[in-house]
Amino acid sequence: MADDLMRIKIKVGGVELDAGLLDNETARAVYDLLPIEGYNNVWGDEFYFEIPLYLPPDASATTDVEVGDIAYWPEGKSIAIFFGPTPLSKPGGKPVPAGPVNIIGNIKEGASLLKKARDFNPIILEKA
Numbered sequence: 290m291a292d293d294l295m296r297i298k299i300k301v302g303g304v305e306l307d308a309g310l311l312d313n314e315t316a317r318a319v320y321d322l323l324p325i326e327g328y329n330n331v332w333g334d335e336f337y338f339e340i341p342l343y344l345p346p347d348a349s350a351t352t353d354v355e356v357g358d359i360a361y362w363p364e365g366k367s368i369a370i371f372f373g374p375t376p377l378s379k380p381g382g383k384p385v386p387a388g389p390v391n392i393i394g395n396i397k398e399g400a401s402l403l404k405k406a407r408d409f410n411p412i413i414l415e416k417a
Contacts, residue, residue, distance in 0.1 A: 296417035302409025310394035334373025360390035
């Protein structure tokens with residue numbers, strides 16, 4: 290991950306992770322809203338939570354995501370954080386979102402630590 294990304298922290302259930310947001314319209318719009326505190330919904334090994342932002346899918350909207358990706362899910366007006374397989378994943382496969390997402394960033398390392406925080410609220414994203 291490049292050092293010139295917009296740096297953020299993700300905090301939930303005693304887990305704190307460093308992440309970076311990309312330089313795209315959706316990521317900048319999310320960064321401008323920070324700090325955000327949301328109700329943490331769990332879908333397999335994905336957290337998602339609604340934010341006060343509506344943007345349509347961008348030209349790069351995709352269902353091809355990786356563990357550690359942070360995305361904006363336009364259909365749910367939500368941030369999605371992927372840390373393992375989702376209910377749509379193939380056995381042993383990578384995460385698959387419920388619909389196309391705009392990738393806005395990624396977790397530097399330790400995304401799998403979020404498995405320990407699946408029963409906790411709130412989830413907080415803030416500028417680092």
